[in-house]
Every structure is written in C-alpha cells, then in structure tokens.
Amino acid sequence: xxxxxxxxxxxxxxxxxxxxxxxxxxxxxxxxxxxxxxxxxxxxxxxxxxxxxxxxxxxxxxxxxxxxxxxxxxxxxxxxxxxxxxxxxxxxxxxxxxxxxxxxxxxxxxxxxxxxxxxxxxxxxxxxxxxxxxxxxxxxxxxxxxxxxxxxxxxxxxxxxxxxxxxxxxxxxxxxxxxxxxxxxxxxxxxxxxxxxxxxxxxxxxxxxxxxxxxxxxxxxxxxxxxxxxxxxxxxxxxxxxxxxxxxxxxxxxxxxxxxxxxxxxxxxxxxxxxxxxxxxxxxxxxxxxxxxxxxxxxxxxxxxxxxxxxxxxxxxxxxxxxxxxxxxxxxxxxxxxxxxxxxxxxxxxxxxxxxxxxxxxxxxxxxxxxxxxxxxxxxxxxxxxxxxxx
Amino acid sequence: xxxxxxxxxxxxxxxxxxxxxxxxxxxxxxxxxxxxxxxxxxxxxxxxxxxxxxxxxxxxxxxxxxxxxxxxxxxxxxxxxxxxxxxxxxxxxxxxxxxxxxxxxxxxxxxxxxxxxxxxxxxxxxxxxxxxxxxxxxxxxxxxxxxxxxxxxxxxxxxxxxxxxxxxxxxxxxxxxxxxxxxxxxxxxxxxxxxxxxxxxxxxxxxxxxxxxxxxxxxxxxxxxxxxxxxxxxxxxxxxxxxxxxxxxxxxxxxxxxxxxxxxxxxxxxxxxxxxxxxxxxxxxxx
Amino acid sequence: xxxxxxxxxxxxxxxxxxxxxxxxxxxxxxxxxxxxxxxxxxxxxxxxxxxxxxxxxxxxxxxxxxxxxxxxxxxxxxxxxxxxxxxxxxxxxxxxxxxxxxxxxxxxxxxxxxxxxxxxxxxxxxxxxxxxxxxxxxxxxxxxxxxxxxxxxxxxxxxxxxxxxxxxxxxxxxxxxxxxxxxxxxxxxxxxxxxxxxxxxxxxxxxxxxxxxxxxxxxxxxxxxxxxxxxxxxxxxxxxxxxxxxxxxxxxxxxxxxxxxxxxxxxxxxxxxxxxxxxxxxxxxxxxxxxxxxxxxxxxxxxxxxx
Numbered sequence: 001x002x003x004x005x006x007x008x009x010x011x012x013x014x015x016x017x018x019x020x021x022x023x024x025x026x027x028x029x030x031x032x033x034x035x036x037x038x039x040x041x042x043x044x045x046x047x048x049x050x051x052x053x054x055x056x057x058x059x060x061x062x063x064x065x066x067x068x069x070x071x072x073x074x075x076x077x078x079x080x081x082x083x084x085x086x087x088x089x090x091x092x093x094x095x096x097x098x099x100x101x102x103x104x105x106x107x108x109x110x111x112x113x114x115x116x117x118x119x120x121x122x123x124x125x126x127x128x129x130x131x132x133x134x135x136x137x138x139x140x141x142x143x144x145x146x147x148x149x150x151x152x153x154x155x156x157x158x159x160x161x162x163x164x165x166x167x168x169x170x171x172x173x174x175x176x177x178x179x180x181x182x183x184x185x186x187x188x189x190x191x192x193x194x195x196x197x198x199x200x201x202x203x204x205x206x207x208x209x210x211x212x213x214x215x216x217x218x219x220x221x222x223x224x225x226x227x228x229x230x231x232x233x234x235x236x237x238x239x240x241x242x243x244x245x246x247x248x249x250x251x252x253x254x255x256x257x258x259x260x261x262x263x264x265x266x267x268x269x270x271x272x273x274x275x276x277x278x279x280x281x282x283x284x285x286x287x288x289x290x291x292x293x294x295x296x297x298x299x300x301x302x303x304x305x306x307x308x309x310x311x312x313x314x315x316x317x318x319x320x321x322x323x324x325x326x327x328x329x330x331x332x333x334x335x336x337x338x339x340x341x342x343x344x345x346x347x348x349x350x351x352x353x354x355x356x357x358x359x360x361x362x363x364x365x366x367x368x369x370x371x372x373x374x375x376x377x378x379x380x381x382x383x384x385x386x387x388x389x390x391x
Numbered sequence: 392x393x394x395x396x397x398x399x400x401x402x403x404x405x406x407x408x409x410x411x412x413x414x415x416x417x418x419x420x421x422x423x424x425x426x427x428x429x430x431x432x433x434x435x436x437x438x439x440x441x442x443x444x445x446x447x448x449x450x451x452x453x454x455x456x457x458x459x460x461x462x463x464x465x466x467x468x469x470x471x472x473x474x475x476x477x478x479x480x481x482x483x484x485x486x487x488x489x490x491x492x493x494x495x496x497x498x499x500x501x502x503x504x505x506x507x508x509x510x511x512x513x514x515x516x517x518x519x520x521x522x523x524x525x526x527x528x529x530x531x532x533x534x535x536x537x538x539x540x541x542x543x544x545x546x547x548x549x550x551x552x553x554x555x556x557x558x559x560x561x562x563x564x565x566x567x568x569x570x571x572x573x574x575x576x577x578x579x580x581x582x583x584x585x586x587x588x589x590x591x592x593x594x595x596x597x598x599x600x601x602x603x604x605x606x607x608x609x610x611x612x613x614x615x616x617x618x619x620x621x622x623x624x625x626x627x628x629x630x631x632x633x634x635x636x637x638x639x640x641x642x643x644x645x646x647x648x649x650x651x652x653x654x655x656x657x658x659x660x661x662x663x664x665x666x667x668x669x670x671x672x673x674x675x676x677x678x
Numbered sequence: 679x680x681x682x683x684x685x686x687x688x689x690x691x692x693x694x695x696x697x698x699x700x701x702x703x704x705x706x707x708x709x710x711x712x713x714x715x716x717x718x719x720x721x722x723x724x725x726x727x728x729x730x731x732x733x734x735x736x737x738x739x740x741x742x743x744x745x746x747x748x749x750x751x752x753x754x755x756x757x758x759x760x761x762x763x764x765x766x767x768x769x770x771x772x773x774x775x776x777x778x779x780x781x782x783x784x785x786x787x788x789x790x791x792x793x794x795x796x797x798x799x800x801x802x803x804x805x806x807x808x809x810x811x812x813x814x815x816x817x818x819x820x821x822x823x824x825x826x827x828x829x830x831x832x833x834x835x836x837x838x839x840x841x842x843x844x845x846x847x848x849x850x851x852x853x854x855x856x857x858x859x860x861x862x863x864x865x866x867x868x869x870x871x872x873x874x875x876x877x878x879x880x881x882x883x884x885x886x887x888x889x890x891x892x893x894x895x896x897x898x899x900x901x902x903x904x905x906x907x908x909x910x911x912x913x914x915x916x917x918x919x920x921x922x923x924x925x926x927x928x929x930x931x932x933x934x935x936x937x938x939x940x941x942x943x944x945x946x947x948x949x950x951x952x953x954x955x956x957x958x959x960x961x962x963x964x965x966x967x968x969x970x971x972x973x974x975x976x977x978x979x980x981x982x983x984x985x
Contacts, residue, residue, distance in 0.1 A: 238528035
C-alpha cells in the first residue's frame, strides 16, 4: 500500500511540475522519432531545435514571450505519431507543430492536424500525398519525392550519360514512392533500368548485389535508409561492383553520419548522396550563421542536414506567429501563406495554387554530392558544383 | 554459373555465421531449458564494447575482442544470479523475464551507445577473387574461419572436458548429478555465463562485417531461435546444420524466389519443423 | 454470487459512464487506448495466466482483425461494424489452426511458433504494399460519421465490458476450472478425464478471437492500420501490462492496462527514456512480485473480487 502511495504522490508532483511552466511562454510542438530505428533523426532534430531556440530567444523571443519546444516522440510509427500529434494539440494546446521525417507518420499526423485545425509545417517527410491532399493546415518546407526525382536525381542520371540504371528500394513508404517516380522518369528518358526490392532490415546484400552485377549497370540508385545503406555500400565494393558502378544514396543523411567512414572504409570513395547542405555552399547569410552557431555549440561541423531542416521550420513557425501577432490558428495559416522568409536554404515562399503537391509546398534546392578523397564535392546541379563527377 | 557458386559460398559462410550466432541460445536451452530472449542484446553489447575498447580507448582489436567476451561472460553470470535462478522449473516465467530484459537492454543500448551503427575495426580489408569467378570480402572469410575454430572449440569443451561432462550430467538428470557431487547451481551459473559469452563471441567476430545497432538485436535473437529449433533444441550439432540450412535457404531463396521475402524463409521452415518434427533435425524426441 | 461481489463491478460500470462529461479530449483518448489494452491484456491473460501458455502472437491476431476489417472497408466498402465481426472470425479461425498445430507441444515450442507466426505476418504486411499500403499504413473509415471521442469511449467501454463478462464467465465456469486444473497439475487433470489439449485449443481460439475484435476496433478508431499493430513492440506492452497488473488474476490485467497507459503519459516527458522505464518497472515486478500489483495489494481484496 505504501508503494502505491509513493507512486500516486510521484504522479501528482509530476503533473504539477508540468503545469507550472506556462504563462509567458510560446510553445511550439515538434514531432519526430526519438526512439526506434530512426532515432538518429531525433538527435539531429534536438540539435537543430536547440540552436533555433537560442537564436530566437536571444532576440527576445516572439510576441515578447520566450519560445519553448515540446518534442513528442513518434518512434517512427504512424499510430504513435498520430497520438503524439493529438497530445500536442489537445494537452499542450500548442499553436503550431513542426517536424517529422517519416512519410508514413506525417500522413497520419496531417489527418489529426486537419481534425483539430492545428497548423503543421513538415520538414523532412518526402511523400507527394502529404501536400497533394491540399489540407489547409498542412505546409511543407522541405523536399518532396517528385521534386527530388524530377529536378535532381533523374536529370543527374541523364545529364551524366549513365547508360543502365539499377534501382534498389527498401520496403518502406519512402522506398516505394521514390522508386516508382524514378521508374516513370527513366521510362520517359528511355534509359534502361532494373528494380530490386529489398528488406529494410537486411544485413547481408551479397545475393542482391550479385544479381545486380549480372545486369551490369553503371549507376545504382540506392533507396535504402539507415544502417542498411552502410552495409550496402561496403558490400558492393567487396563483391567488386563499385566503384566501377557508382552508388547514389537517395536520402543522404546515412552517408554523412559520423560512423559512415568507419563502417564502409574505402568503399565510401566516390559514393554519391543527396543533400541540401554543404560547407562551401551557403545560399544565404542565415546559412552561414547556422553553421557558426552549430560549431560554437557542439564543437564540430554539422553533418546531418535534418538538423538544419528543423532549424528552418522552427524559424518559419516563429516568423508566422510574429507576423500573425497572435497564436490563433486562422491567423497563423494566413501569415504562413504570406511567408517570405530567408532561412538557411533560401527564401521560403509556399505554393498557393491548389490541385497538386505544390500547394503549401516549398522545396529547398538540393545538391548531389560525391565523396572524393573523403571530401564532399558538389557535382550537381552544375551551377552549384564545386567539382566534377568522378567515375 | 559463377553467380550460382557465389550464392552457394555465401550460403555456407552465412550459415556458419548463423550457427555461431545461435550456439549460445542452443547451449542454454539444452542445459537449463531457458530460452534467452536477451541473446541478441548481449551480442550487440559485445559488439559495442569491442568497438569502444579499440576505437575510443585504443586497445588492440585482438585484445579488445576477448576482453569484451569476458565482460559479457560476467554480465551473463550476474543475470543468472539475479534474474534467472528464481525461475528454474518454470519455463513461462523465465521466458517473460528474459523477454522483458531484452527490451530493457535494447533501450539501454540506445541511450548508452546512441542510435548510429558502429563496428570494431576490420582485422583485414579488401576482397579476394575466388578462382577468377567472383569477389568475396576478406573480413567475411576471416570471420568465417574464426567461427569454425570457435565451433570446434565448443564441441571439444562439451564433449571432452570435465566441465562439459558435468554440464551434460546436469542437463540429463539433476538429482543424479548432485549425487555424484556436481553442484548444479554452479554448473547452471557457469553455463549461462558461457552461453552469454558465446553471444558475445558472435558479436565481436561478426560486428566487423555487420556493424551493430541497438535496434538490430531482436533480429539476431529471432534468427538464433530459428536455427536452434531447426537443429533441435540443445543439440550443438543440430545448431550447425540448422545454421547452414538457413543460410542456404536465405541465399538461394533471395536469388531465385524473392529478395524482398528473404527473411520469411527462415520463419516458414521454423513453423514447418515445429509442426512435423518438433524435436528438430538432431534433437532427442522426448515428448 | 453474493451481494457484495455483485456490487463492486456495478459501481465501477456506473462510474465509467461519467468520464466524457469532465475529461478533456486528450484524457478521453488515453482512456480509449487504455480500454483497448484492457481487452488485449485480459484476453492474453486467458491463455497465459490461466493455462500457462506464453503466446507471442496476440498482437499478430489483433493485426489480423484490424487488417481484415480495414481492407474490407477500403476495397469492398463493407461497414466497419460488420468488418470487425469478420475480422474477429478470421482471427478465431487462424487461432484455431495455430492452436491446433502448436498447443500439444506446449511451453517453449508454443512461444517460438507464435513468434514465428507473428514475424511472418509482419513481413507479409510490410511487403504486400499494393494491398496493405505497407509501412505507410492503410487509412480506413471510422465507425461514426461525426468524429466524437465520447462515442468511441462508450463503444470501447461496452465491448470491453462484454469481453470481460465472457472472460469472467469462462474462468468461473466448468471450463475455467479445467483451465486451472491444467495449469496446476497437468497429469492429475488428464487422468481425471479432462482433455487438456482440447481445452487449451479452445482457450487459444477464444483469446485470438478477442484480440481480433480488439484490433478491429483499434484500427477503426485510429482510422489508420499499420504493421505496428501486429508487432513485437505492441506485444511487449500487452505482456508488460498483464505482468505488472498480475497474471492469472481477473482484475490484474485490467488494473495493469490503466496503470501503464496512464503512467506512460507522465513518463513521456522523459522522451527516449520512457520505454526503458517501462521495461524496468515490468522487470522488477516480474522478478520481485510475480503476482503483480494485485499480489501486492493483498490477496484479501482479490478473494472478494474473483472467487
């Protein structure tokens, strides 16, 4: 019985503590995976949020109030994500939510956002449908599958004269979506391709790689996220497939994790990956500031570009509240639609024409980067290139 | 043709790797009738220890490996003393305890080591061209031979030494064993420790090929269970054959049936074996 | 049944009518999820606690209920009200089949077979994205045209109470006595002419059907069905709730579900630590108080309740 009393008291104290911080604070909700297979993204988000909050609060916050963040864990699981969003909307009553890196979670969350009429800015969930549903409350300041493929991956393949493409995709929402779009593009360009579907949790790719090798492609578009990509890249080298055949990591962050080079060794040389960040490419002064602030706080260069994406959307959210002069949902959406804000990746302006995924969508410019002597070299698009593609 | 030989080679190599990953589970089931769900986590912890000892503390890799294994051995002994000992004779209870423990350790690993995949340094790099037909990773071949060495050593330990004999005595008849002067508490503790150490050994030997992540642990336990059931619970010979069959099935299945379903083959054989031959291919029919 | 025993559940049921009048939307959501776990943990307890078989396929069966009902609604336009019954039926059939295959082996074999079954299901659901939408999840219609937490709360409450009545009735009927006989002494039970295998298969089938029903309800409440419903993570939660509440007791899993779901709301603020805390609580209860919170609260209360 005494144990029960202790439990009850603990619960009560916790409850009061969480109610104590209120009043002169504006709380922004964040959703993202802090546990589960993509917990690395949660880490990247935490860093980006910390820098954004330092930046905002040093200027005196928003509407004269300090800005705080409530970061709910989704575990990368859609129903947990919906539940997390629901909690932000009904318990914390946040005026706006930002974040997310899984399309599946985002698609669950936008339904909740729509139901509770809470503005929601997504930064790193790429599925077309998220903005294609044309929900009034949903915005995305980040890459979209069709955009990434149509404007970067497919033209990169075509412009560099690759003759045979192997598409390798994991069995996740992202893998399925981006691979289909790529197939459509390759058909249009008349570039022969072959698609191989792989298990997301596979460790051993020798058999898959042997099958690919038999097709003799000169580039592999690897739509595999996380640890799997490290396995894939190092094993492709072992079976003698790369670097004769290049590999493009369609997501990016796994190629930039601190552990990438330790895990893949020499096999990482000449690997390509998508990114929206490069130490030499600073499109805006904010980009420079972010880089310096990050270095000051963490004593190293930022690696995962998701750190910067979340930083961007926190700034966009704060800016919208500032211009709306209120935390009321309609006012915030109206302000968001008029956004004209410089962030690290350019000037954000959301699309307003309904009917396609471009509604409430703003896509930052992306880069195709290649590892050359363990240095990042931007090889595409041409106008941002810091070097040329090595084959 | 060279492709088929590649699938075959990889099937054998992966088979031995499966066997070494599963032998700790097999040993513990055989002696103590306890299915250790936390097996995969012990494997992961050993991989991380070996990584941190060699990379962060600068211990030579060849020393870091046995050190990590010894550490996991101690962890295993501690687990047996605090959690497993009260469950003897109650299969259900030990199952629940180790299952919950596996979740605890998995999340502890996430907090301690972070979410990123890590691996101890390769002992050897590059790949070998085999008979001019295909390339095969050197580290993978090395881990393959080390695993065979370890398997041989385990067989020797169990079949030929005093320790092995007392283990077998306890696993066959507890009452009889204590009559002839074998302290079965101590034997149980040591064999659980040994089982844990084998999980750790697999971890340090395989981690250079497949970096470890905290969430990767349940897949390791599941594969180990498939191998153990396939060969017959408690049969070491069965464990090796079970590993080889699984390795073959996965690689030939992925090559000629579906790459997307490579993981399902093992579970399908698991159920078929349980239905038609529940004592496994090499286990003893007791039920 | 004496008057006192009759009163306690009635009082609880009457009290359970009021939450929608004073709870916020958010806490009502917590209550609905808790009721889902009450159904899951109590029906799992029917096999694990009362016949001593640890099945790892319980979450898988809830997934079957959810996907069958959800896919019928999406592709054939079947009403979810009918769909959940079909889902329950399919779960019962598969439960019967799986039970028939592995009950006679019992123990570790049953646990590993159910584990294998649940993994096979997860892999198929993830890979057949054309039909199941894979990890993206299948968006399904809800039960009510007007979304209202209160309606869902009452729906879950009524079905949870119905399931609990069935469970209570089973464990106190002749069949329940047989269950316990099986648990306590298999040899004695079989020599007294009880067909232990049939009884266990029956219990397994009923329990799977209940999981299927609970899963169908859950899916149509969330309006989204993903491979996480039939996952081992979900299985862990159900198991932890039954263990913490107290296995082999009628009230234990009910208490455990509310306790853990509400507790998890408070420990959420610890972010990535919350699963770990959960696990540590479950581990210490399993190790030091194998009879769960109910055991701690004292056998006296339990005897009033469940005897």
